[in-house]
Amino acid sequence: MEGALAGLRVLDFTWVLAGPSSTRFLADHGAQIIKVEQRGTGDRVRQAVLADAKPGVNRGGYFNCINRGKLSITLNMGDPRAQGLVRRLVPLCDIVVDNFRPGIMERWGLDYENLRRLRPDIIALSLSGMGRTGPYAGYGSFGPNLQALSGITYLTGFPWRDPVGFGYSYSDYTGGWAGALAMLQALHYRRRTGQGQFVDLSQLEALLPMLGVGLMDLTVNGRQATRAGNRLPGQPAAPHGAYRCRGDDQWCVIAVFTPAEWEAFCRALGNPPWAVDPKFASVTARVQHQDELDRLVEEWTGQRTPDQVMEHLQSHGVAAAAVREAPDLIDRDPQLREFGFWVEADHPELGRRLYEGMPFKLSETPGAVRRGSPLLGEHNDLVFGELLGLSPEEIAGLKKAEVI
Amino acid sequence: MAETRDHPQALEDIRVLELADEKGLYCGKLLADMGAQVIKVERPGGDPTRDIGPFYQDRPHRERSLFFWHYNTSKQDVTLSLETPEGRGLFRRLAAKTDIIIETTLPGSLEALGLGYDSLAADNPGLIMTSITSFGPQGPYSQYKAPDIVGVAMGGMMTVCGEPETPPVQPYGGQAYHAVSCQAAIGALIALYARGLTGRGQHVQASMQAAVAFSTEFTNLWWIYQKLNLKRHGSRHGASGPGPVGNICHTKDGYICIMGGNPPLDWMEREGLAGDLKGHPYWSNPALRRDPQVSLHVFGLTDAWTRTHSKMKLFHACQAQQINWAPVYSLEEVHADPHIQARDFFVEIEHPELGARFEYPGAPYKFGETPWSIRRRAPLVGEDNSEVYGALGLSKEELALLAQAGVI
Numbered sequence: 001m002e003g004a005l006a007g008l009r010v011l012d013f014t015w016v017l018a019g020p021s022s023t024r025f026l027a028d029h030g031a032q033i034i035k036v037e038q039r040g041t042g043d044r045v046r047q048a049v050l051a052d053a054k055p056g057v058n059r060g061g062y063f064n065c066i067n068r069g070k071l072s073i074t075l076n077m078g079d080p081r082a083q084g085l086v087r088r089l090v091p092l093c094d095i096v097v098d099n100f101r102p103g104i105m106e107r108w109g110l111d112y113e114n115l116r117r118l119r120p121d122i123i124a125l126s127l128s129g130m131g132r133t134g135p136y137a138g139y140g141s142f143g144p145n146l147q148a149l150s151g152i153t154y155l156t157g158f159p160w161r162d163p164v165g166f167g168y169s170y171s172d173y174t175g176g177w178a179g180a181l182a183m184l185q186a187l188h189y190r191r192r193t194g195q196g197q198f199v200d201l202s203q204l205e206a207l208l209p210m211l212g213v214g215l216m217d218l219t220v221n222g223r224q225a226t227r228a229g230n231r232l233p234g235q236p237a238a239p240h241g242a243y244r245c246r247g248d249d250q251w252c253v254i255a256v257f258t259p260a261e262w263e264a265f266c267r268a269l270g271n272p273p274w275a276v277d278p279k280f281a282s283v284t285a286r287v288q289h290q291d292e293l294d295r296l297v298e299e300w301t302g303q304r305t306p307d308q309v310m311e312h313l314q315s316h317g318v319a320a321a322a323v324r325e326a327p328d329l330i331d332r333d334p335q336l337r338e339f340g341f342w343v344e345a346d347h348p349e350l351g352r353r354l355y356e357g358m359p360f361k362l363s364e365t366p367g368a369v370r371r372g373s374p375l376l377g378e379h380n381d382l383v384f385g386e387l388l389g390l391s392p393e394e395i396a397g398l399k400k401a402e403v404i
Numbered sequence: 405m406a407e408t409r410d411h412p413q414a415l416e417d418i419r420v421l422e423l424a425d426e427k428g429l430y431c432g433k434l435l436a437d438m439g440a441q442v443i444k445v446e447r448p449g450g451d452p453t454r455d456i457g458p459f460y461q462d463r464p465h466r467e468r469s470l471f472f473w474h475y476n477t478s479k480q481d482v483t484l485s486l487e488t489p490e491g492r493g494l495f496r497r498l499a500a501k502t503d504i505i506i507e508t509t510l511p512g513s514l515e516a517l518g519l520g521y522d523s524l525a526a527d528n529p530g531l532i533m534t535s536i537t538s539f540g541p542q543g544p545y546s547q548y549k550a551p552d553i554v555g556v557a558m559g560g561m562m563t564v565c566g567e568p569e570t571p572p573v574q575p576y577g578g579q580a581y582h583a584v585s586c587q588a589a590i591g592a593l594i595a596l597y598a599r600g601l602t603g604r605g606q607h608v609q610a611s612m613q614a615a616v617a618f619s620t621e622f623t624n625l626w627w628i629y630q631k632l633n634l635k636r637h638g639s640r641h642g643a644s645g646p647g648p649v650g651n652i653c654h655t656k657d658g659y660i661c662i663m664g665g666n667p668p669l670d671w672m673e674r675e676g677l678a679g680d681l682k683g684h685p686y687w688s689n690p691a692l693r694r695d696p697q698v699s700l701h702v703f704g705l706t707d708a709w710t711r712t713h714s715k716m717k718l719f720h721a722c723q724a725q726q727i728n729w730a731p732v733y734s735l736e737e738v739h740a741d742p743h744i745q746a747r748d749f750f751v752e753i754e755h756p757e758l759g760a761r762f763e764y765p766g767a768p769y770k771f772g773e774t775p776w777s778i779r780r781r782a783p784l785v786g787e788d789n790s791e792v793y794g795a796l797g798l799s800k801e802e803l804a805l806l807a808q809a810g811v812i
Binding site for chain 1: 549572573594606609624772
């Protein structure tokens with residue numbers, strides 16, 4: 001069969017990453033995603049990570065990755081005629097999703113109450129940074145700011161250094177996962193009852209349960225979590241961390257939890273004399289002497305590549321891995337290759353390119369990167385012509401009037 | 405323990421069987437808190453995830469793990485040994501009445517027990533089996549041990565977290581587990597949608613490594629499109645490519661994240677701390693943003709100024725000028741924050757056997773018609789054996805025998 005979601009249509013006002021990453025899941029599985037972009041400029045990330053470093057609104061590798069398989073229409077949303085076109089599109093759509101601050105969709109007459117008048121069973125998802133209500137509802141946010149507010153920045157890093165957090169917008173993904181879940185769950189409810197609904201998604205709140213154990217240690221035990229580097233709060237393990245390997249800035253990770261794993265670890269290292277030192281005899285003793293243990297472990301890993309450490313320790317039943325870098329993952333990792341993770345697809349301007357494929361496989365409806373991302377406004381004729389039934393003359397007039 | 409449900413829930417018609425370790429617990433929680441009847445299958449005596457701390461009042465006990473509490477809200481619980489033929493028979497009978505199975509066993513092990521997808525689907529063609537593995541169903545690493553740190557390392561998240569001066573750092577909180585749990589839940593719900601059209605279930609196979617590799621924003625793309633290997637670069641954002649300065653400045657009382665807007669130069673100037681930043685070419689010339697010396701200069705002046713203010717003052721005053729800075733909160737500050745409080749994020753859940761109520765992290769989304777809710781606290785070991793096995797027609801006497809035989 002076609003993609004699992006074939007026949008589903010989404011009017012997608014989202015841009016940058018959080019919203020687009022949520023509709024990417026739906027696009028990969030066959031839903032028609034009509035991406036509404038501001039006429040002229042389009043999604044603000046259209047020129048991020050330019051292919052071959054050449055400028056152009058259709059040359060962004062970032063946009064291409066996140067928006068593959070979607071359609072693009074352009075609208076000058078400040079123009080009432082553009083808003084009128086959207087009002088004609090809404091009845092043809094199952095879902096309307098935006099990631100604006102509160103107030104923008106209202107200004108265009110596209111708040112949930114109005115959308116519902118246009119299509120009674122519409123599912124509307126607002127995927128904002130802070131949510132629709134509350135004192136910060138109007139505040140702007142980017143991923144790193146939300147991560148800062150969530151506590152995850154404060155808690156990621158080494159205790160003797162300033163907080164470091166993520167080197168990217170992780171919360172856009174967590175918000176995107178929650179967004180996809182919200183749409184799919186609302187669809188399930190609509191299938192059963194015929195009813196649509198509005199979902200207010202705060203990306204901050206989508207991230208907070210992912211610090212849930214620390215939050216509960218606070219609310220239940222009154223304990224304040226602190227940065228622990230690569231050591232595990234609440235779960236004794238040692239060694240547990242990243243260790244330098246042979247080569248230029250090469251790293252592996254090792255995690256030893258149980259007595260059996262410790263014994264296996266010692267065996268794998270050829271039972272070095274220090275392994276029988278009483279200060280490493282139990283996990284509590286090892287946690288206490290972790291700095292010294294880590295130095296000894298690193299003497300061993302330092303003579304090996306990350307893959308050698310991983311393969312050798314895992315063959316002894318010890319959790320270990322290479323710290324994979326992008327070139328490792330894309331060009332070499334045999335496991336991602338086995339999973340069929342990297343796939344190729346065609347883009348009208350960039351040609352055949354490599355994409356992150358499906359992160360999960362469905363046996364009957366596998367999903368696919370059907371094509372690259374849309375050119376800016378590529379589907380104006382399709383959507384306004386074939387879908388809305390405007391004549392070529394009307395469309396030409398709207399283009400001339402800079403409405404689309 | 406009785407459940408509370410005073411409103412319709414989106415997944416209330418769905419039955420889920422969960423056979424999961426850390427990789428799949430959040431997947432089950434996501435569905436359970438949205439109304440699905442999730443029956444958690446644990447080994448007799450309880451799963452090892454009950455031994456993960458911290459513990460209530462720091463007293464380790466299988467019913468006091470805050471880790472287990474958080475990830476198992478709204479679930480029911482049965483004990484079952486799949487090592488025994490009777491246990492496998494019961495599992496098969498439960499699976500016959502199940503919409504979605506979430507399982508995290510090592511690839512091949514359920515098949516070896518005769519409980520693989522093909523076998524279970526033969527009795528229940530609508531079954532959606534969601535297998536969450538560390539590396540996928542087969543391949544050279546498929547039998548590897550993979551706690552969270554292995555997942556974030558092998559998926560490419562860890563290489564871009566941390567500072568050049570330190571080892572790569574594992575993000576706080578078990579994020580490889582969350583990545584695969586969320587994406588597996590998305591896969592299961594896509595399969596559920598398809599089942600609504602075809603009546604047939606399918607096998608969803610999620611890989612923790614792939615789930616993480618799907619969620620690292622810039623690193624894969626810089627390599628694919630420009631052959632640039634972006635590695636850990638402190639708090640700097642991947643969009644900027646490599647460079648010496650990050651997004652976190654010091655304040656009088658902590659830190660502020662300065663992503664998302666140029667500093668308020670007029671304000672800095674009024675306080676005599678703008679240096680030469682007003683009218684500096686840095687703001688208009690994108691190339692200068694990659695110049696290490698210039699960016700260190702700009703960052704240094706900004707940081708020297710933010711050190712003279714509190715993070716909350718900077719937060720609100722900058723937001724008022726459309727500068728999207730935000731404070732770096734501790735969890736205590738998260739919990740006390742007026743916005744998070746105003747949105748009633750935290751919810752109180754009763755633990756009747758402890759005679760206490762505790763605050764839990766709340767909804768990841770607010771549904772208008774079918775709200776998220778925790779219907780009850782995490783289950784006790786085997787708490788629902790009588791109800792669930794009773795519904796299969798087993799008598800109290802039979803259950804007692806099965807318990808003595810180590811089956812449940």
